[in-house]
Amino acid sequence: MSKSENIIELIDVRKEFDDETIAVDSFNLQVKKGEFVTFLGPSGCGKTTTLRMIAGFDLPTSGKILLNGEDISSLPPNKRPVNTVFQKYALFPHLNVYENIAFGLRLKKKENTYKNADGQSYSKVQKLTKAEIDKKVKTALEIVDLEGFEKRSVSTLSGGQQQRIAIARAIVNEPEILLLDEPLGALDLKMRKEMQIELKKMHQRLGITFIYVTHDQEEALTMSDKVVVINDGEIQQIGTPTEIYNEPINTFVADFIGESNIFNGAVVGKLKVKFCGATFDCLDDYEINQLVDVVVRPEDIKICQPGEGQLKGKVISSVFKGVHYEITVAIGKFEIVIQSTYTADVGSVIGLRIEPDGIHLMEKVYTVNKYDGVITKTNTVEFGDGEFECDVTQLYKGSTLDEEGYLITAQGEKLDLTGIEVNVEVDTHDILMTDDTQSGGARGNIISMIYKGDHYRYIVRTEENEEDYVLSCPDMWNTGDLVGIIISKDKIKLTLKPTGEEK
């Protein structure tokens, strides 16, 4: 087998913490030598954990990490040819700049070849000499543009300078991979922009593979060769910045990367999709009647005369953003955000045109919530960390309930349903949220909200077992809100599990 050109490869990596939370799951990634790869995702999505597993600070629960084809999953950090730039720099406060950068070099050993008196060569593993260390430290300081800072105490440096020293300390060891954990997070905006460009240059000059972690989508798009979008411990999409931006694979990516208008749509013909009450030509081929999420970038919507274009709406607001205006237009009950270099008068009616290549369709991920449930003594059903009233008679056709709560089947058989396991299905439209967390069958926190033109799509997650409720709601709530979940009795669909219980 030829040596693969992947410098690092993650195969089915999974990380579960002691408290059984799953930080990273089925993570598969290949990184080529010299690439600039960015892990992008909201905080808590598992991107830092993945980086820490590559560095060796955390060990994967299962799966493999291959470096140049060799399994390094269980090696300690000091045995791995990778170096890390930490989020808060982690410079050693008791050492000066020189000693900080030389820290790794002083621990390094290398093989030197000598010739003995007979002219035979032999090699010895030796520590680096003082002159070698001096030279390397000097070069590293030049790379980060801080010549002459050797004797300074790290406490006298500004944030940006400390950041550069942290980078110098890592690259001086000539690692095969440089890991950067949100390295610019603590810098101000201007400094961050400068460092982005410098890091990118450094990457080109050094030829080292960079793996970069950030939650800033702009940073990811600016710097990377390859972006890995992560959410909830799973990879959502891997691609070049352009692919990620232009062809988001699902609504999460579309919403996370840049601004998006996201609508519910339906495919009404060959390369035809209907949303916002109008039919559009599109480029994505889906089966007819397929329900889809439609993503339209604000800059892909063009303003035209009312009557031209596919849509017509009233301007609600127009905000100057420097390069463009951000214009919100109401079309019936839908709202669309547009970015345009022209402004439009608030209250005026304008036409909107969207070209086929500006419309991105994605298969709907959530249309129905599915759970495993158990029927209780009182003929309610327990699922998703909650207990709901339900109609158990739907389990057996033609059955009724007697006064004591037993189920009488159509054949007149008397059944006790307590403890029976059922499949539960609830439509996203049939779940309601309430402020009163005590009412409702379950409660949880809103972990995600995505605006879909005329309504929001929420995901509510319970605390106990992290069960998710996906629901649509026209009102705006806030992420993090604790809400009660209400599902009316007749909206809960129950089916029996195909077990051998009945014989």
Place this chain on the structure above:
Amino acid sequence: MKGLRFSRSQLCIPYAVFLILFVIAPLVVIVYYAFTNGEGQFTFDNFINFFASTNTLGTLLYSFSLAIVTTLVCLVIAYPTAYILARSNIRKKYVLLLLFILPMWINFTLRITALKEILSLFEGNISSYPFLNSVIGMTYDFLPFMILPLYTSLQKLDNSLLEAASDLGANKLTVFLRVTLPLSVPGIISGVTMVLLPSMTNYVVLDMLYNSTYIMGSLIGSYFSSYDWNNGSMISLILLIIIFIVTLVTNRFSDKDANNRGAIL
């Protein structure tokens, strides 16, 4: 209600009175007695007496060795303990910490009495091992004072520094020697200060464990109880200066570190 307003300097008055009455005045009295003889005439005799007498110099040496050995023993026991308490993920570590601190809540003469019984169980006649027993007694007494500052400084240690060190190629031992240990120096210094100085003077422990050798504290006590205030004051003064020098030296260490610590915050 104008009359109720105080200026800053007025608010200092109670403290200044306290300072004058209980710190400065006694010091002046000590200095006065140290440099006078029984008739109240100025003299250096007390000073010369101290350094001319092999007895007093021997006591100073004995106190020093006792204090240093006690401090070292405390450090050797306290460092690993504090390290485990602060750095490991063991459950209920606060309970463990409390167990080490708890003896401080019990009167120390009572503790030493208990220790005496235990020691005599092993040694028979405990007066045969005066130095050893004194070290054990003082270690028992002062250990919490060593553990607490060490625990605090080790707990404050930023985990990412340790990760950075191992990321740069250091194995566990090197990480400890080159990062953990240097960064816990402030804890070591304040622990040493808190154990070294009291163990030079706490003669009650020696008395209770039948160690009849004098240490600095007992020497001062004996002079004062025989009404030789002049020599007693001079020894107190010398001890005071020794303590002052030790504090000065250690403060320079910890000051330097305090500056560096500020940097990572």
